Amino acid sequence: MQLDDTDRRVLRHYLADPALPRAELAERAGVTAATLWRRLERLREGGVIKAERARVDWRRLGYEVEVSLRFTLDKTDPRAFDDFIAAARLVPEVVAIETFLGRVDVRLNVIARDMGHYQEVYRQRILGLPHIAEVDALMLIATIKDAEALPL
Structure with missing residues (x-):
């Protein structure tokens, strides 16, 4: 367009x-x-404007921890991506799922109320996701720029 x-x-x-x-x-x-x-x-x-939506400040709702988890999947099973993504969608604390080409296959953004809650989510829900070969965690310290605007 x-x-x-x-x-x-x-x-x-x-x-x-x-x-x-x-x-x-x-x-x-x-x-x-x-x-x-x-x-x-x-x-x-024309599909330029996809939706009007609310942007929620998770911290104001008591979620103080945000972690970006990067996964490399065991791709020996042809359903690895589909199985992993389907299971990740069921974890309420997962607020974003992105797939990539390269060393990292999938990234999940996970929120938690505090470190204890994050540890519980990580151990009980995340580590049980199928086909994980490697996982790497990046804890959000600060958001410097968060804009959806394009240089129009």
């Missing part, structure tokens, strides 16, 4: 504050409310 300058301007302001009332968003983007509505609909229909 080709974007023109108006589309980029609408997207830039929309990404900056998706909860902004549409009239104010139109004003900031320099378009009429009708133009804004048409542009947003076209961007949705």
